[in-house]
Amino acid sequence: xxxxxxxxxxxxxxxxxxxxxxxxxxxxxxxxxxxxxxxxxxxxxxxxxxxxxxxxxxxxxxxxxxxxxxxxxxxxxxxxxxxxxxxxxxxxxxxxxxxxxxxxxxxxxxxxxxxxxxxxxxxxxxxxxxxxxxxxxxxxxxxxxxxxxxxxxxxxxxxxxxxxxxxxxxxxxxxxxxxxxxxxxxxxxxxxxxxxxxxxxxxxxxxxxxxxxxxxxxxxxxxxxxxxxxxxxxxxxxxxxxxxxxxxxxxxxxxxxxxxxxxxxxxxxxxxxxxxx
Numbered sequence: 001x002x003x004x005x006x007x008x009x010x011x012x013x014x015x016x017x018x019x020x021x022x023x024x025x026x027x028x029x030x031x032x033x034x035x036x037x038x039x040x041x042x043x044x045x046x047x048x049x050x051x052x053x054x055x056x057x058x059x060x061x062x063x064x065x066x067x068x069x070x071x072x073x074x075x076x077x078x079x080x081x082x083x084x085x086x087x088x089x090x091x092x093x094x095x096x097x098x099x100x101x102x103x104x105x106x107x108x109x110x111x112x113x114x115x116x117x118x119x120x121x122x123x124x125x126x127x128x129x130x131x132x133x134x135x136x137x138x139x140x141x142x143x144x145x146x147x148x149x150x151x152x153x154x155x156x157x158x159x160x161x162x163x164x165x166x167x168x169x170x171x172x173x174x175x176x177x178x179x180x181x182x183x184x185x186x187x188x189x190x191x192x193x194x195x196x197x198x199x200x201x202x203x204x205x206x207x208x209x210x211x212x213x214x215x216x217x218x219x220x221x222x223x224x225x226x227x228x229x230x231x232x233x234x235x236x237x238x239x240x241x242x243x244x245x246x247x248x249x250x251x252x253x254x255x256x257x258x259x260x261x262x263x264x265x266x267x268x269x270x271x272x273x274x275x276x277x
Contacts, residue, residue, distance in 0.1 A: 003051040003203060004095045004147070005042050005075070006087050006138065009035045009060040010104035010113040011154025013174035013191035016183050021113060023062065032065045034188055035102055038153065038174075041192035042101050043072040045199025051096075059087035060102075085260060086267050088138045097150035097206045098142050099199060104154055106133025111157035112177050117266055121273035123228040123250065127214050127262060136165055136212075137266065141259040143211035150202040150209050153195050155183060168209040170198040214259070223256040225265055233276055238269050 009021050012035050020031040043054055054075040058066045063081040071077055083089040091098065105111030107123055116122050116133045124131055127140065135158075139149045152162050153172035162171055172194050175185035186194075202209075214223065229235040229250050238244055238252040245253040252269075256262035 001051050001203065001206075002053040002055070002092075002095045003046045003097055003099065004088075004091050005039060005046075005054065005056045005099045005101055006059045006103075007035060007039045007056060007066060008087075008100070008102040008104065008134070009065060010115075011102040011158055011174070012038050013185045013188050015102075016112055016175075016181050016185075018113070018181070021060065032067060033070070035060070035065055036067045036070050037188060037192055038101055038195055039066060040070075040072045041195040042099050042151065042153075042199045043075050045196035045201075046099070046203050047074055048196070049200040049203025051203050055090055055095075057087065057089050057091075082267070082271070085141065085263060086138075087134060088141055088263075091142060091145070091147060093145045093147060095147045097148050097202065097209065098139070099151040099202070100135050100139075100149060101151075101153050101195065103135050103152055103158060104133075105158045105161050106131065106136070109133070109157065109161065110177060110180075111161070112155045112175065112180065112183050114157075114180060118270040118273060120277060121230060121234055121270055122266075123230050125228075125266065126226040127223050127259075129224065129226075130214060132165075132214075133161065135162060137259070137263060139166060139212045140214045141263055143213045144259045146211055148206065148209040148211045150206050151195075151198055153191075153198075166212055170202040172198045221256075221258050223259065223262050225254045225256045225262045227252050227254070227266070227269065229269075234273055237272055237276060241265075241268075
């Protein structure tokens, strides 16, 4: 049984500040070790549940955060960017399920370090009229290829945001959000225990968890992708794409024949936004 793990950092126990998620300081070095340890807990739980093959994808920022020499040897690791499908690079239809470890709420929502893909560029991302964050967008892609999201870990706000999207998944809360950059966190060892136990449960019941598809259920591809940029200048930049449609000063609509295409547009606009930093 193949299990896929996408690893972010903002939802890791003990992580609350921008400094902790940005390379180049001692707080980041501590946070990436906490991130690696939570991923190892998910791997251990997946193995306990019956997984025979595990692929981990580093999905935060530069995507070179996880420590290869500290990763559980049962898993293989994808590092670096850019890469096809970004946060779900390497996910194939033969995977039994996806685990999202260390994830966070979508942009402009309550939750620790909340954002969607690029905190500088994006205010809101909607697919078929529904606002989705990173887990929602990538979970829709997984659903499109028939793979369910079986576990999500992060803060309490993230768990609440995910409940209606992935009602059958295991949702692990490792901290309570007190603000955008403040939280009441359990000890890292407690967080790892919770993740390991939930991962084992998720793998044991994976066949009962249906893939998530973008509502409304009757409406599929082609998708309507609408992105609210964080400024008119960023929308000016996005409007340079020939197939884009400017809906208002900050909102761009792009056609997407599939969720893979929608993610391609999101990641393209994220990269383009660097021109205005």
